[in-house]
Amino acid sequence: MAELTQATLKEALRYEPEAGIFYKVTTGKECSYTNKRGYVIVSVKSKQHQAHRLAFLYMNGCFPRGYVDHKNTCKSDNRWVNLREATNQQNQRNRGLSVSNNSGHKGVSWNKDLNKWRVRIMIDNKSKSFGCFEDLELAALVAYEAQETHFKDFNYTGK
Numbered sequence: 467m468a469e470l471t472q473a474t475l476k477e478a479l480r481y482e483p484e485a486g487i488f489y490k491v492t493t494g495k496e497c498s499y500t501n502k503r504g505y506v507i508v509s510v511k512s513k514q515h516q517a518h519r520l521a522f523l524y525m526n527g528c529f530p531r532g533y534v535d536h537k538n539t540c541k542s543d544n545r546w547v548n549l550r551e552a553t554n555q556q557n558q559r560n561r562g563l564s565v566s567n568n569s570g571h572k573g574v575s576w577n578k579d580l581n582k583w584r585v586r587i588m589i590d591n592k593s594k595s596f597g598c599f600e601d602l603e604l605a606a607l608v609a610y611e612a613q614e615t616h617f618k619d620f621n622y623t624g625k
Contacts, residue, residue, distance in 0.1 A: 470510060472527045478510050481524040486544030488517060504541035517544045533557040556620040569602060573609035585609045589616050
């Protein structure tokens, strides 16, 4: 099956970039659903696609080389201002807290052996330590500064 093109997409659907919603050209009705993982799915020519990837094709004329990242981490927010092309690593950095996080801060975990908060982040697929601290607030500040320095725009700081 041939890859979907921008022309074929625009024949079938209309994308509203300010709202992040796709509509069928023939009926004018919204044509998507949200899957179990929270992504909006749209069917084009009997094939399902993630809406954020279709938005990229619709607006740029091609699919992204890598990933499409939701800047605000909301998987169902497909407004064009909320989407950007990203590498896998950038996309992974722009995430909320892990369910196993015990500190409430990204990059900060409790070290039982030292009885201190440890700051560690992944940089170029390598774990880099930024020290251990008795004070959680100081550890959180160090983690935040390290992430801002190394991850720039792809550092999700919300909780």
